[in-house]
Amino acid sequence: MLRSACVAAALLSAAPALADPFSFVALGDMPYGAPKKVWPRYEVLIDRINAAAPALVVHVGDTKSGSTECDDGMLDQQLAYLNSFAAPTLYSPGDNEWTDCHRKKAGRFDPLERLARIRATYFNAPETSFGQTRVAVTSQAGKGYPENARLMHEGVMFVTAHVVGSNNNFEIRDPAAVAEFFARDKATTKWLDQSFDAAKDAEALVLAIHADMFEFDYRPGKESWLRHSGFLNFGPMLQAKAVEFGKPVLLIFGDSHVHRVFRPFPKTAPNVTALEVFGADDMHAVEVFVDPARPAPFGFRPLLNAD
Secondary structure, eight states: OHHHHHHHHHHHHHSOOOOOOEEEEEEOSOSOSOHHHHHHHHHHHHHHHHHHOOSEEEEOSOOSOTTSOOOHHHHHHHHHHHTTOSSOEEEOOOGGGTTTTTSTTTTOOOHHHHHHHHHHHHTSSTTBOBSSSOOBOEEEGGGTEEEEEEEEETTEEEEEOOOOHHHHTOOTTOHHHHHHHHHHHHHHHHHHHHHHHHTTTOSEEEEEOSOOSSOTTOOTTTOGGGGSGGGTTHHHHHHHHHHHHOSOEEEEEOSSOOOEEEOSOTTTOTTEEEEEOOOTTOOOEEEEEEOTTSSSOEEEEEEOOOO
8 A cells, every 4th residue: 555655646746747827918009199199098008917917918019000200219118118017028020110110101211220220129138038027038039030039938838920010021112121021931930830849848839920911801711811922931831830739829919900819720720719919099908818727728808908
């Protein structure tokens, strides 16, 4: 009897500890509008998020509207906001921070110069998160893409990948944009591949990008979203790696400013759930509850701005 008890105790001690449930907050496409009007509302939302005490915050990009200037002061202020979240924070750039900065209302900046500045200032410590509480991340900085990052939390792999709206900057009228797109698309698709491989022992994976690869005329099973040339490599890689992974995958994105939760690939990759965050005038966030031990580990609740 004593021997049996000792064997049982040894087996229990050797078993992996179950990951604890936790929550994180996702948001993006904000703050949009004139600073004096919208920044106070954004600060109220940040305070509410901090009061919720999530384990992580994920901002999927577009920290400003496409009609506000892309000057240094604007970018610096949005960096300060990212660092005002109490929890460790992950951020993936959106198109309004750089690809759309050539617009007249945005100041007619060179998009590639703006991207270089974001990388130099936002990601000057590429192995750490944003936020008041910093944690270590693994990034693709060695390849020139520090914005692509990942970390493991309670058995769940969190990954950011730099995939943006405006067709992922694949602007055929602009040779410089085309060259940038091909280099980044190759690196980011490789990053996605490597991140799924790194998550082989994880219970689930959360992927954050900016772009809405689907739009609202997308029909699951038809894969009609592949007409968007800027996603022709990343999208199929996501499907293939999700199938290979075989465990729950949550894709978080913004870009279209309509909060929704849906299954983008119910037939080809039914383990993928997509979450589009609020955005623009709807300055709210989404609290995601995660129980890694459950077959369906993700639950969702709007975190509404009280202002």
